[in-house]
Structure formats: C-alpha cells, structure tokens
C-alpha cells in the first residue's frame with residue numbers, strides 16, 4: 518500500500534532533522550547547508566513555476582462559474598468578512614497573551630544585526646495598495662506580482678461572463694482547459710514534496726543553533742501559545758459552529774499543505790498544495806477555492822497578524838515603553854495592515870514589523886531583538902496562515918450550499 522503524502526512528508530521532516538543533528542555532531546554540516554540544499558531549491562523553484570499560471574487559470578475558470586454580479590458580490594463580502602474577522606481575532610489573542618505573560622519586561626537582550634531597508638518598507642505600504650491595479654497586466658504576471666495578477670484575473674473572468682456567445686463559451690472552455698492542465702502539472706510536482714521538505718528542513722536545522730532560543734524563550738512561548746489558541750480553538754470553533762464542519766477531518770484533509778507551509782515558510786509556495794488538498798481531500802469546489810485561496814495566501818495571514826502584534830509589544834516591553842491603550846489600538850490596526858501587506862514568502866512578516874514600530878514610535882532596531890528566533894516562528898505562523906485560508910474556503914463553500922464537501926460532521 519502506498520504511504521499517504523502527509524505521512525511521507527512527516528517522515529521526511531523527521532529524517533531531515535536527524536540528518537542535520539548528525540551532520541552537526543559529525544562536522545559535515547557544510548554538506549547539508551550547501552550541497553544537499555539544492556534539492557530544496559529545485560523543489561521551491563518548481564512550485565514557484567506553477568504559481569502564476571495556476572492562479573490566473575484557476576481564478577478565471579472559478580469566476581466564470583460564479584456567474585452573475587450578485588453571486589460575485591456575495592462571495593466577495595463573505596470572503597472579506599472572514600479575512601478581517603479571523604485576522605482581528607488572531608491579533609486580539611496575541612494582545613491578551615502578551616499583556617498577561619509580559620515576556621519582555623525585565624528581559625536583557627542583545628541587539629543582533631538589523632535587516633536593511635526597514636525604513637523603505639514603511640513608505641512602501643501605500644504603494645503596494647495602489648499597485649493592486651496593474652499598469653500592465655502582462656508585466657505583473659511576468660514579474661510574479663501576485664496581488665495585481667489576482668485583480669486582473671478576477672476582472673477578466675468576470676467580463677468573460679458578459680461577452681456574447683460563442684466567445685463566452687470558447688474562453689470559458691479555454692481557461693477551464695488550462696486550469697486542468699495546471700492542476701495535473703501541480704500534482705506531478707507535489708509528488709516530490711517529501712524530497713524538498715527533507716532538504717529544506719535539514720538545511721534550516723543545520724544552520725540554527727539551539728542556544729539562540731534560551732534568552733527569547735518567553736517571547737517564543739507567547740507567540741506559540743497564541744498561535745495554538747487560534748489554530749486549535751478559535752478556527753475549529755468557527756468551522757464547527759458556522760460550517761458544521763469537523764475540525765479533525767478538515768485538519769487531516771489539509772495536513773500535507775500544512776506540513777509544507779511549515780517546512781517552506783511560504784504561503785505562496787504552498788498555494789498549489791493548498792488548492793489541490795482543499796479540492797480533492799476536503800471536496801470544496803474550484804468556484805470557491807479559486808476565489809478564497811489565492812487572495813487569502815497573500816492578504817489573509819492570521820498567524821502573521823498575531824505575531825506582528827506580540828512582537829511589537831514585546832519590543833516595547835524590552836525597551837521599557839509603556840504603551841497606552843490608544844497606542845495598543847494602533848498596534849492592532851497596523852498589525853492587520855502589515856499582515857495584509859506582507860507577501861507570502863519567508864520572513865516577510867519580520868520585515869513588515871517596521872510599519873508597526875514606526876506607527877507607535879518605537880526604534881526600528883527593535884527588530885534585531887527578535888531576529889534569531891524568527892525562522893522557527895515563521896514556520897509556525899505560515900502554517901496558521903494556510904490553515905486559516907483553508908478553513909475560510911470550507912466555511913464559505915458550506916454557506917454557498919455546496920454538497921460535495923467531504924469534511925462535514927456526521
């Protein structure tokens with residue numbers, strides 16, 4: 518019997534960690550970090566290769582099946598309500614926990630090197646929002662800019678439904694065909710996930726020493742605790758109460774995608790797996806998933822939003838700043854904005870911290886305090902980001918009256 522993909526990935530994760538530890542003990546970590554890691558690079562490149570054509574064809578074929586403007590408006594309203602509500606719930610969970618635990622109060626930490634270009638990011642957020650409307654749709658696709666590509670694809674798909682026949686039918690069939698081909702290609706790449714995960718994890722573990730965790734243990738536990746509450750309590754409650762969906766079945770259906778998000782620290786790179794898992798294992802339609810997932814991978818980041826809030830307040834605590842209620846409110850709002858603006862790539866959230874620190878007047882160098890443990894937190898928050906997108910897709914599919922869902926409670 519063939520081993521299920523998520524088991525294969527779990528075994529790969531485990532073996533990757535073992536190899537990294539062995540390489541450190543045996544002094545051959547350079548082989549793992551420099552040579553073996555090529556397998557991970559190949560896997561990530563292959564995933565990135567399919568992202569733009571997959572997003573374009575899936576959105577266009579999905580939107581043409583949504584049909585009229587009324588359906589389109591209803592789906593958009595549901596999707597955005599879900600994104601904003603869950604992101605705010607996540608931020609509030611982080612806010613409560615970081616105020617209760619106060620991991621930064623009295624902590625003595627050394628600043629590590631600060632990532633460059635922080636100030637540039639503060640100014641760039643406005644541009645990113647405006648940049649959603651592409652000047653040249655083909656150029657943004659070629660450059661792999663996700664938000665403007667989504668924007669154009671949504672409009673293009675919508676106006677196909679307004680075109681007269683035979684063009685409407687021809688174009689609908691054409692994009693449906695491209696989408697089917699892209700899914701087949703994606704499945705082929707997904708077969709190699711265990712190999713990619715093995716190499717990526719081995720490299721990450723070999724690069725990181727455990728000693729950096731000790732001074733930041735309180736901060737890490739606060740972020741991890743809040744992420745756990747959001748992933749294992751808040752989102753499952755929404756699944757069960759609004760969608761009558763079994764959180765456990767949903768978790769099983771999405772496990773390969775969640776493990777890949779964990780290993781790659783990138784919602785965008787995981788998107789091909791998220792889409793195929795939600796459609797094949799959870800049984801949601803392409804009509805809903807193509808609307809909720811690509812957008813979600815870029816703008817709905819519950820894990821990142823939560824982390825931004827905890828990290829900003831932690832930095833304030835370390836510097837001995839007492840944030841007023843109004844300032845904490847600004848942290849909540851800017852954490853939401855930063856999570857929307859963060860790209861679905863590794864460490865995007867860390868770079869976006871600059872926006873929040875700037876908004877409440879904290880020194881940008883504060884980012885240097887949390888740098889050492891960002892990698893592991895990035896893995897966890899990316900999994901939560903993908904989990905929230907998946908839960909949203911299932912809930913919206915259920916409220917749209919879909920009958921094919923395989924994750925409903927008995």
Ligand code: ASP
Nearest residue numbers: 783784821861862865866
């Ligand atoms: N790595 C995260 C993601 O791709 C973004 C972040 O850095 O928070 O979802």
